[in-house]
Amino acid sequence: MTPETDEERNPAPAEAAIVVPSFARPRQLETCLAHLARLEGGPWRVIVVDDGSPEPLGPVCAAAGPGVTSLRQENAGPGAARNAGVAAAGDARWILFTDDDCRPRPDWALRLVAAQGGAAGRLAGGRIVNALDGNAYSRASQTLANYLTDRYAERDGGMAFFTTNNMCCLRADFLAAGGFDPAFRQASEDRDLSLRWKDRGGSLVHAPDAVVDHAHALDLRGFWRQHASYGRGARRLHRRMDGSGDRRAKFESLSFYAGLFSRRRPVEAALLGLSQVATAAGYAQARLAERGRGADGERAP
Numbered sequence: 496m497t498p499e500t501d502e503e504r505n506p507a508p509a510e511a512a513i514v515v516p517s518f519a520r521p522r523q524l525e526t527c528l529a530h531l532a533r534l535e536g537g538p539w540r541v542i543v544v545d546d547g548s549p550e551p552l553g554p555v556c557a558a559a560g561p562g563v564t565s566l567r568q569e570n571a572g573p574g575a576a577r578n579a580g581v582a583a584a585g586d587a588r589w590i591l592f593t594d595d596d597c598r599p600r601p602d603w604a605l606r607l608v609a610a611q612g613g614a615a616g617r618l619a620g621g622r623i624v625n626a627l628d629g630n631a632y633s634r635a636s637q638t639l640a641n642y643l644t645d646r647y648a649e650r651d652g653g654m655a656f657f658t659t660n661n662m663c664c665l666r667a668d669f670l671a672a673g674g675f676d677p678a679f680r681q682a683s684e685d686r687d688l689s690l691r692w693k694d695r696g697g698s699l700v701h702a703p704d705a706v707v708d709h710a711h712a713l714d715l716r717g718f719w720r721q722h723a724s725y726g727r728g729a730r731r732l733h734r735r736m737d738g739s740g741d742r743r744a745k746f747e748s749l750s751f752y753a754g755l756f757s758r759r760r761p762v763e764a765a766l767l768g769l770s771q772v773a774t775a776a777g778y779a780q781a782r783l784a785e786r787g788r789g790a791d792g793e794r795a796p
Contacts, residue, residue, distance in 0.1 A: 507608040508539045511589035513665075514580030516573040517674040518546040521555050521709065524595040528559040531593075532602045538562045543595075544576040548607030559733035574684040577659065581674060587666050590611075594660040598626060607663040610702030618664045618692050620644070620657025621705030632713035636721065642755055646699075655699055660789035661707045668697065682728030687735065690743075697752050722770040726777025734785075 504602050513531060517524045524543065531541050541563045545552040547570030552600060556565035573594075579589055583588055589608055593599055602619065611619040625637035647655035659675075662685075672692055689699060713721065743776045752771075756764050 497506055502642055503529035508537050512540045512542055512584035513591045514544045514577055515595055516546055516576035517552055517595040519548040520595050525555050527595050530598045533601055535601045536605045542580040544580045546570050546576040571677055572680035574679050575677035576738050578674045581669055582778040585655045586778045590666045590669055592659050592662040592695045593707055596711045597660050607705035608700055611663045616697035617700055618619055621661035621701045623661055624708050631762055632718040633711055635763050639770055647714040656686045670736040679728055683732045687732055719773045722773035725778030726774035727781045730778045730781035740752050
């Protein structure tokens with residue numbers, strides 16, 4: 496019997512591409528690529544899309560080795576960058592997504608592809624762990640993100656979604672779903688894709704053993720800006736849902752907030768509260784901006 500080749504034992508790396516959008520974070524990208532180089536079952540193909548960074552990220556990618564492909568585009572947002580990466584992975588069966596400030600664990604890719612399983616219409620999402628435990632802002636932000644995804648998954652709600660820093664699907668399904676909408680330049684492109692995915696009859700499968708450590712360093716200003724952008728993204732998503740006649744509930748019940756603040760330490764509870772104020776402020780800002788614009792987005796006379 497002919498011995499199995501590495502590719503026959505591990506077909507996923509030969510048929511998969513990992514897409515990483517990046518903007519002006521060379522150090523974070525360097526660390527991310529170092530972790531991707533250590534993935535089990537590899538080498539894995541990595542496609543980095545430089546979303547118009549002031550200083551090109553090509554040299555960082557070149558230093559990471561021949562398995563990393565670097566693309567550069569004018570700044571168009573992370574959704575558009577991910578779409579460009581998928582387009583460049585023309586012969587890939589699977590697409591995996593992570594971000595430049597993430598550190599995938601060694602078994603991440605194999606576990607995520609296994610959870611997707613080659614099943615048509617299945618979107619798999621893994622678990623995110625805060626890598627900066629000493630940063631209260633980063634810790635609170637990741638706590639909120641995990642709470643949202645876990646809550647939606649537990650009740651199998653219509654608003655369930657996976658975040659784009661730990662996601663896997665078949666490339667053909669991604670293209671059929673229309674990819675990420677580049678209109679979501681700041682946030683909510685993951686929610687928008689997940690909703691459209693389910694509306695097409697697809698399924699969302701959680702893979703808690705496919706883990707990436709998220710090293711998103713935040714201070715007070717960055718924390719506010721991040722959650723305000725979530726509010727603006729949510730408003731865009733809600734407008735789209737209204738326009739399509741989508742009647743899914745858009746706002747959370749009191750039980751959501753009761754669970755969010757339950758058994759939290761004072762500092763974390765305060766930051767979670769601040770995150771909700773920032774999100775509401777971003778949402779209100781987006782609504783105010785709409786009042787001076789027509790349906791085509793131009794400023795009203």
